[in-house]
Amino acid sequence: MLLTHHPDKNGNASTTVNTIQEAYRVLVDPESREKYDESLRRSIQRQGFNISGDGLDIYSLDDFEMVEEEECRWIKDCPRCQFPKSIKFKESDLIENGTEDGENGYEIIVQCESCSLWIKVKYYEDNEEDDE
Numbered sequence: 001m002l003l004t005h006h007p008d009k010n011g012n013a014s015t016t017v018n019t020i021q022e023a024y025r026v027l028v029d030p031e032s033r034e035k036y037d038e039s040l041r042r043s044i045q046r047q048g049f050n051i052s053g054d055g056l057d058i059y060s061l062d063d064f065e066m067v068e069e070e071e072c073r074w075i076k077d078c079p080r081c082q083f084p085k086s087i088k089f090k091e092s093d094l095i096e097n098g099t100e101d102g103e104n105g106y107e108i109i110v111q112c113e114s115c116s117l118w119i120k121v122k123y124y125e126d127n128e129e130d131d132e
């Protein structure tokens with residue numbers, strides 16, 4: 001990144017260079033990286049994951065189209081604005097942002113990228129014989 005954005009090769013890229021150096025400084029140090037990850041998690045929560053979700057329509061993973069890439073993703077057309085594939089989430093969202101629903105399952109709140117509709121998705125862990 002530094003090579004392609006270095007000022008010698010690119011007229012006024014000093015801001016970009018500073019950004020890259022800052023990013024490297026944060027990521028190379030485990031402690032500052034942990035702080036950065038934590039701030040990312042908080043910003044995701046501010047976007048609405050883990051809000052209470054009372055009164056939202058409830059869906060299951062079966063209502064979504066599952067796409068298996070390097071990470072599983074679930075995709076759905078919005079039931080309100082009908083915008084194609086505007087509601088989606090990843091397996092890591094389920095793991096990191098899901099909350100227990102009190103009925104042996106989990107739930108996550110996701111938002112339509114087009115009309116901002118919120119829905120609740122319920123799901124269950126794969127390994128149900130696991131007593132934990």
Ligand SMILES: [Zn+2]
Nearest residue numbers: 078081112115
């Ligand atoms: Zn929508």
